[in-house]
Amino acid sequence: xxxxxxxxxxxxxxxxxxxxxxxxxxxxxxxxxxxxxxxxxxxxxxxxxxxxxxxxxxxxxxxxxxxxxxxxxxxxxxxxxxxxxxxxxxxxxxxxxxxxxxxxxxxxxxxxxxxxxxxxxxxxxxxxxxxxxxxxxxxxxxxxxxxxxxxxxxxxxxxxxxxxxxxxxxxxxxxxxxxxxxxxxxxxxxxxxxxxxxxxxxxxxxxxxxxxxxxxxxxxxxxxxxxxxxxxxxxxxxxxxxxxxxxxxxxxxxxxxxxxxxxxxxxxxxxxxxxxxxxxxxxxxxxxxxxxxxxxxxxxxxxxxxxxxxxxxxxxxxxxxxxxxxxxxxxxxxxxxxxxxxxxxxxxxxxxxxxxxxxxxxxxxxxxxxxxxxxxxxxxxxxxxxxxxxxxxxxxxxxxxxxxxxxxxx
Amino acid sequence: xxxxxxxxxxxxxxxxxxxxxxxxxxxxxxxxxxxxxxxxxxxxxxxxxxxxxxxxxxxxxxxxxxxxxxxxxxxxxxxxxxxxxxxxxxxxxxxxxxxxxxxxxxxxxxxxxxxxxxxxxxxxxxxxxxxxxxxxxxxxxxxxxxxxxxxxxxxxxxxxxxxxxxxxxxxxxxxxxxxxxxxxxxxxxxxxxxxxxxxxxxxxxxxxxxxxxxxxxxxxxxxxxxxxxxxxxxxxxxxxxxxxxxxxxxxxxxxxxxxxxxxxxxxxxxxxxxxxxxxxxxxxxxxxxxxxxxxxxxxxxxxxxxxxxxxxxxxxxxxxxxxxxxxxxxxxxxxxxxxxxxxxxxxxxxxxxxxxxxxxxxxxxxxxxxxxxxxxxxxxxxxxxxxxxxxxxxxxxxxxxxxxxxxxxx
Numbered sequence: 172x173x174x175x176x177x178x179x180x181x182x183x184x185x186x187x188x189x190x191x192x193x194x195x196x197x198x199x200x201x202x203x204x205x206x207x208x209x210x211x212x213x214x215x216x217x218x219x220x221x222x223x224x225x226x227x228x229x230x231x232x233x234x235x236x237x238x239x240x241x242x243x244x245x246x247x248x249x250x251x252x253x254x255x256x257x258x259x260x261x262x263x264x265x266x267x268x269x270x271x272x273x274x275x276x277x278x279x280x281x282x283x284x285x286x287x288x289x290x291x292x293x294x295x296x297x298x299x300x301x302x303x304x305x306x307x308x309x310x311x312x313x314x315x316x317x318x319x320x321x322x323x324x325x326x327x328x329x330x331x332x333x334x335x336x337x338x339x340x341x342x343x344x345x346x347x348x349x350x351x352x353x354x355x356x357x358x359x360x361x362x363x364x365x366x367x368x369x370x371x372x373x374x375x376x377x378x379x380x381x382x383x384x385x386x387x388x389x390x391x392x393x394x395x396x397x398x399x400x401x402x403x404x405x406x407x408x409x410x411x412x413x414x415x416x417x418x419x420x421x422x423x424x425x426x427x428x429x430x431x432x433x434x435x436x437x438x439x440x441x442x443x444x445x446x447x448x449x450x451x452x453x454x455x456x457x458x459x460x461x462x463x464x465x466x467x468x469x470x471x472x473x474x475x476x477x478x479x480x481x482x483x484x485x486x487x488x489x490x491x492x493x494x495x496x497x498x499x500x501x502x503x504x505x506x507x508x509x510x511x512x513x514x515x516x517x518x519x520x521x522x523x524x525x526x527x528x529x530x531x532x533x534x535x536x537x538x539x540x541x542x543x544x545x546x547x548x549x550x551x552x553x554x555x556x557x558x559x560x561x562x563x564x565x566x567x568x569x570x571x572x573x574x575x576x577x578x579x580x581x
Numbered sequence: 582x583x584x585x586x587x588x589x590x591x592x593x594x595x596x597x598x599x600x601x602x603x604x605x606x607x608x609x610x611x612x613x614x615x616x617x618x619x620x621x622x623x624x625x626x627x628x629x630x631x632x633x634x635x636x637x638x639x640x641x642x643x644x645x646x647x648x649x650x651x652x653x654x655x656x657x658x659x660x661x662x663x664x665x666x667x668x669x670x671x672x673x674x675x676x677x678x679x680x681x682x683x684x685x686x687x688x689x690x691x692x693x694x695x696x697x698x699x700x701x702x703x704x705x706x707x708x709x710x711x712x713x714x715x716x717x718x719x720x721x722x723x724x725x726x727x728x729x730x731x732x733x734x735x736x737x738x739x740x741x742x743x744x745x746x747x748x749x750x751x752x753x754x755x756x757x758x759x760x761x762x763x764x765x766x767x768x769x770x771x772x773x774x775x776x777x778x779x780x781x782x783x784x785x786x787x788x789x790x791x792x793x794x795x796x797x798x799x800x801x802x803x804x805x806x807x808x809x810x811x812x813x814x815x816x817x818x819x820x821x822x823x824x825x826x827x828x829x830x831x832x833x834x835x836x837x838x839x840x841x842x843x844x845x846x847x848x849x850x851x852x853x854x855x856x857x858x859x860x861x862x863x864x865x866x867x868x869x870x871x872x873x874x875x876x877x878x879x880x881x882x883x884x885x886x887x888x889x890x891x892x893x894x895x896x897x898x899x900x901x902x903x904x905x906x907x908x909x910x911x912x913x914x915x916x917x918x919x920x921x922x923x924x925x926x927x928x929x930x931x932x933x934x935x936x937x938x939x940x941x942x943x944x945x946x947x948x949x950x951x952x953x954x955x956x957x958x959x960x961x962x963x964x965x966x967x968x969x970x971x972x973x974x975x976x977x978x979x980x981x982x983x984x985x986x987x988x989x990x991x
Contacts (some may be wrong), residue, residue: 210828217889219827282757295795347692349700417629418620478628481620481962483894483948529952538893539951550890 174575180520181571185541187528188564189287192237192244194533194550199230200252204288206259207252211551214532218549220287224264226556227285228303231256233312233561241565250314257311257320262288264304276341279330284553296344302361305331309368328365332385335362351415354408356424359392359433367437386438390445393431397452403475404428404457418481423473425461426492428453429499433566436502446506454499458515461492466542467522469493486541490555493523494563501570535560584985590930591981593617598974602647602654604943604960605967609640610662615699616669617662621961625943628959630697636966641666641772643971645720651975660724667721667730673699674714683985689740694963698814706754708741712771715741719778738775742795745772761825764818766834768946769802770841777847796848798936800855803841813885814838814867833883835871836902839909840861843976846912856916864909869923871902876952877932879903896951900965903933904973911980945970 198215199207201222209226232510234253237244239512264281281300284293308324311317328427334342335358366386373381395412398405407415408420414420432453461469468488474481478486500516503509527535534550551557608625611632619636620629625768644663647654674691691710694703718734721727744752745768777797783791805822808815816832817825824830849855850959871879878898882890889895910926915921937945938952944960961967 189668212888219891221827235745282861284759286759292759293758294757345704347701347704349694349696417631418710478622479958481957481959483957486956487893541956546896546951547891547893548889549891 176517177571177575180517181523181568181575184564184567184571187524188561188568189243190565191534191557191561192249193563195230196248196252199551199557200255201259201287204259205255206264206286206289207256209551210553211505211549213529213548213550215534215550221292221553222259222285222287222289223553223556224260224282224285224300225303226551226553226558227256227260227264228307229301229556229558230309231260232303232310233557233565235307235314237561237565239310239314241568253311256292257307259289259455260307261320261323263291264300266291266294269404276334277329279327280342291404294343298334298342298358299361301327301331302365305365306368309397313372321504325369328369331362331365333542336388340544352410353415353419354392354395354410354412356393356396356404356406356427356431359389360427360434363389363393363434363438367434388433390438393435393453394448396428396431397448401452401474402456403460404431404453405475418474418478421474421476421478421479423457423460423475423494424471425457425469425473426471426489426495428457428461429469429492430495432457433495433499433502436499436506450503450507450512450568454512455515456502458496458500458519462489463541468526468539468541468543469496470541484538487542487546488526488539488541490523490535490537491526491559493519494559497523498563498566498570501567505574586927587981587985590927591978591985593934594974594977594981597705597934598971598978598981599653599902600943601945601967601971602659605640605971606658606662609961609967610665611669611697614669615665615672616699617666617967618697619961619966620963621944621959623939623958623960625944625960631702632695632699633963633966634670634692634695634710635964636961636968637666637670637674638717639966639968640980641670641717642713642720643967643975645717645724647971647975649720649724651978659698663721664725667717668955669699670714670717671730671733673701674710674838676701676704686740686744689737690752704753706752708744708752708768709771711737711741712775715775716778727876735779738779741772741775746798762820763829764802764805764820764822764827766803766806766814766816766837766841767797770837770844773799773803773844773848777844780924791976792794792862800845800848803845803863804858806838806841807858809885811862813870814841814863815885828888829914831884831886831888832890833870834881834902835867835883836880836881836899836905837869838871839879839902840905842867842911843905843909846909846916860913860917860922864913864922865925867908868906873898873951878936878949878951878953879906881950894948897956898936898949898951898953900933900937900945900947901969903929903937904969907933908973908976908980911977915984 198211201208206222206227207230209223210217212218231253234249238249251380252326254384263285266280267278267501281304282291283295283300286292305324308320312321366382370382395408396404398414406424407419409415421505435449435453439449461473463470469492471489472482472485474480496519500512500519504512504516523524526539529536534546536548537555538547540546604625609622611618616632616637617640618627619633620627636653641663644659648659667805673695676690677688691714692701693705693710696702715734715737718730722731776792792976806814808824816834817829819825842859845859845863846856849859871883873880879902881897881899882892882895884890910922910929914922936949939946946955946958947965948957950956960967963985
């Protein structure tokens with residue numbers, strides 16, 4: 172594929188990123204309470220004022236990352252919005268801010284959903300709100316140089332590690348006799364993402380000291396999801412890496428596997444064996460199993476034995492698996508330079524750009540039917556914020572910038 | 582509409598009920614542990630052995646009701662399966678059977694999901710598992726004459742009333758500052774259903790004494806969902822019956838409103854005002870708002886302002902709203918004899934019978950796309966058991982039997 176083709180991708184991706192950033196700058200800022208509205212209708216109108224902590228944290232992270240690393244986004248408007256988002260999070264997301272009497276796990280637990288003015292609506296008994304809190308605070312502190320914020324991110328990371336590797340009881344979920352402890356893909360993926368966030372820019376010795384062991388543990392946990400003699404990635408396995416019975420055990424989530432693929436590729440560095448596993452098993456395989464040969468696009472869920480998943484939305488085409496697939500294939504290509512991977516990127520790009528973006532009002536639709544028709548027409552919702560779309564476009568732009576660099580002369 | 586047309590409906594409904602009962606008799610019985618498999622594939626194969634307590638309770642209830650009231654189902658096979666199901670429930674559904682040390686709410690709480698051999702997998706912090714437990718035990722005790730079981734059902738009913746009307750803290754959900762207490766349609770509907778179950782066949786004095794006040798309270802709570810000057814039924818309102826902000830407040834669930842409609846009609850008896858409200862607001866209105874003029878069938882969720890709901894499955898056509906609509910229109914017709922209501926019944930019947938039943942392997946598909954294509958091809962799943970389909974067919978058969986009785990001569 173010619174450089175001209177790569178240039179063409181970059182042009183489209185770059186202008187789409189500008190348009191998406193513009194959409195959120197215009198519609199999502201809560202200038203009264205700080206933080207972000209994320210329930211935005213087709214035209215950007217706020218249709219619900221609830222603030223989902225995952226999405227607050229992700230938007231702070233994304234704004235700061237763009238501000239810090241992309242010159243055209245190094246603007247006061249983006250910085251101010253990110254700071255107001257970070258302030259909102261620190262003020263309201265933690266359930267008992269400032270160390271309650273128990274002094275233990277409870278003071279680190281974050282809400283899942285808040286009212287516009289920061290009152291707790293819902294708490295999940297998982298680690299994800301806390302993960303996005305760490306992601307936001309670490310990136311924001313890199314922009315502002317706030318040492319106290321950096322420390323808080325690291326302390327919460329310690330708590331996360333404790334919950335995942337030592338004792339989950341502080342999350343509040345009772346251990347039930349029939350509930351098999353599970354290695355669910357999301358957990359090691361999320362922690363690996365945080366390892367890379369917190370280690371970024373540190374010298375190898377520092378990173379090694381703090382998070383090298385954790386990173387290797389995450390990789391090991393992720394690799395346990397390669398099942399069926401290497402022919403499938405399963406979303407849930409036992410703690411010993413064995414297949415689980417029933418629907419839960421047979422579940423595949425191709426977009427999630429692809430996302431894990433590029434996390435692994437980033438972490439692999441020069442480790443060729445890990446790189447090969449990431450490309451073969453976490454990029455090519457989920458695509459092979461998850462792409463809809465009839466209508467195009469990636470299925471949301473599949474059963475590895477070809478049974479019907481019980482998730483009502485299994486056959487829908489969601490925006491984020493396509494975002495992750497674009498990043499995964501382009502990164503796999505940039506590492507291996509195998510032309511077939513660039514062809515796949517091109518295929519996913521075609522489907523994605525011809526189905527998800529809304530040229531009229533901006534941003535992307537999130538949810539299509541199996542046939543590719545828009546099924547839900549809002550641009551932001553309880554699970555769709557300023558994250559997968561801009562992260563994908565940002566990552567792809569960066570990868571294309573590298574690929575298009577003039578090669579070093581002799 | 583002629584008696585011949587009613588006869589035709591009855592013939593189809595009767596033979597469909599026979600076929601559906603046969604499907605569950607053949608495929609769902611766990612002869613080792615008792616109770617029922619409910620995750621049944623297209624051809625009846627068990628694809629997951631988990632046992633959902635809602636569905637266990639519902640199947641016990643339905644078997645017993647058929648056994649007790651329909652001569653052709655008064656068989657030893659049905660009775661034995663119901664008893665084995667009841668035994669499984671009593672042995673395993675309650676979290677701490679036999680009165681643990683706390684002696685309080687905890688000993689009444691039921692699991693949501695169990696392993697095949699009865700170990701607890703999941704507990705919901707709501708009342709519904711307990712409601713279906715009561716439904717099952719009351720109906721089973723009517724069949725077997727077991728006084729002890731009858732007493733347990735009544736005691737659990739007392740606990741349910743306490744949780745709903747006095748103090749919900751025993752359900753385990755913390756009260757959060759941003760979480761507005763809500764009158765969610767499901768709660769008074771479910772309690773009204775139980776009032777009618779527990780009062781059935783009792784003299785009016787006895788029923789009056791125990792549950793008359795509760796029944797009136799449920800009706801009052803249900804009527805609070807009539808909003809927007811009587812032009813819409815909203816699924817969630819405030820405890821004072823006011824509209825709530827955001828998506829939650831604007832949510833409509835037409836099938837649920839229709840189900841409430843026939844619950845109200847049953848409860849109304851000779852109360853003409855309540856009967857009129859039930860027919861106008863809970864039968865005709867949800868149909869008017871919820872029927873898909875383009876493709877036919879009832880939407881699952883709608884936003885009262887015409888915005889896009891955030892539930893990914895909002896536009897899908899599910900089996901159970903169509904079951905509830907059939908019962909609601911036929912009962913409304915039988916009470917009022919307004920021909921238009923029978924026309925509506927006929928319309929819903931046509932859509933339902935031409936889309937959901939699987940003539941090949943038996944039983945009904947549960948989940949169609951907006952366009953009416955089968956989206957999930959299993960016959961039973963975590964939320965689809967032996968309940969809505971046979972209850973609908975059973976109720977319609979009974980209603981048609983009454984409608985077709987020779988009128989009393991002079």
